[in-house]
Amino acid sequence: MKKASPNIDYNQKAISIKGLQKSFDEFDVLKGVDLDLYKGENLVVLGRSGTGKSVLIKIISGLLKPDEGYVNVLGQEVDKISPKELDKLRLKIGFSFQNSALYDSMTVRENLEFPLVRNSRNLTRKEIDNLVETVLDAVGLSQAINQMPSELSGGQRKRIGIARTLILRPEIMLYDEPTAGLDPITCIDINNLINEVQRRFNTSSIIITHDLTCARAVGDRIAMLLDGQFQHEGTFDEVFATDDERAQAFYNYNFID
Numbered sequence: 001m002k003k004a005s006p007n008i009d010y011n012q013k014a015i016s017i018k019g020l021q022k023s024f025d026e027f028d029v030l031k032g033v034d035l036d037l038y039k040g041e042n043l044v045v046l047g048r049s050g051t052g053k054s055v056l057i058k059i060i061s062g063l064l065k066p067d068e069g070y071v072n073v074l075g076q077e078v079d080k081i082s083p084k085e086l087d088k089l090r091l092k093i094g095f096s097f098q099n100s101a102l103y104d105s106m107t108v109r110e111n112l113e114f115p116l117v118r119n120s121r122n123l124t125r126k127e128i129d130n131l132v133e134t135v136l137d138a139v140g141l142s143q144a145i146n147q148m149p150s151e152l153s154g155g156q157r158k159r160i161g162i163a164r165t166l167i168l169r170p171e172i173m174l175y176d177e178p179t180a181g182l183d184p185i186t187c188i189d190i191n192n193l194i195n196e197v198q199r200r201f202n203t204s205s206i207i208i209t210h211d212l213t214c215a216r217a218v219g220d221r222i223a224m225l226l227d228g229q230f231q232h233e234g235t236f237d238e239v240f241a242t243d244d245e246r247a248q249a250f251y252n253y254n255f256i257d
């Protein structure tokens with residue numbers, strides 16, 4: 001299991017959610033979700049397909065509106081702020097999605113510079129170079145700076161995708177299935193990277209995964225979404241010490257170690 005992360009501040013919440021409800025037509029997806037993410041913490045969200053993990057992430061990032069409940073992200077209630085404030089808030093949230101594809105026609109350097117240019121940060125050439133070098137070093141791929149995405153492995157592309165997110169220095173990282181489709185050794189590398197990002201950039205992160213080896217390696221805390229609510233929460237061992245058959249089924253069918 002992961003060693004306790006020294007930088008977590010349990011007196012400060014990066015995200016605080018209370019009584020969150022979301023339905024689509026007659027279908028209740030989130031039925032009163034309570035969840036806190038502490039500053040500097042890696043929180044793993046587990047749950048079977050269709051339990052509403054992506055809906056939760058979309059509500060946190062203001063892409064979907066909750067039907068009921070309180071959703072506070074970095075001190076702001078996402079469904080109460082103006083579109084302009086929401087845009088600003090989103091810049092403090094880094095997304096690592098499964099399909100966060102790199103631009104194939106751009107080099108690694110150009111891919112990394114793109115978010116800086118798009119968000120028209122007024123930076124000098126030297127400042128841009130420094131930022132690119134820092135994030136590439138953080139993901140262990142300094143040597144790939146002039147390569148094209150097609151020359152990289154799946155795991156390396158994933159790392160560059162994370163570097164591209166980090167270049168805007170997000171306070172919160174949202175990882176959606178970070179190890180999906182990768183071989184077991186590359187999964188270990190990505191798990192180590194998630195922990196390295198936490199340490200080096202002091203991010204607060206939610207990691208959505210079905211990969212229990214990943215959950216155990218990166219999670220300071222695990223929360224399991226079952227039937228529209230978080231029903232088990234704690235360290236990896238605490239969560240699976242339950243005799244809830246649904247949690248046990250998740251463990252037994254997923255965990256290969």
Ligand SMILES: Nc1ncnc2c1ncn2[C@@H]1O[C@H](COP(=O)(O)OP(=O)(O)OP(=O)(O)O)[C@@H](O)[C@H]1O
Nearest residue numbers: 024025027029047048049050051052053054055056
């Ligand atoms: N915009 C939408 N309109 C209607 N139904 C939706 C919408 N978005 C999500 N849903 C439904 O909400 C439920 C939860 O979807 P969600 O994508 O959050 O699941 P998930 O837990 O992320 O699943 P997976 O692990 O497979 O990605 C699904 O039944 C889905 O069909």
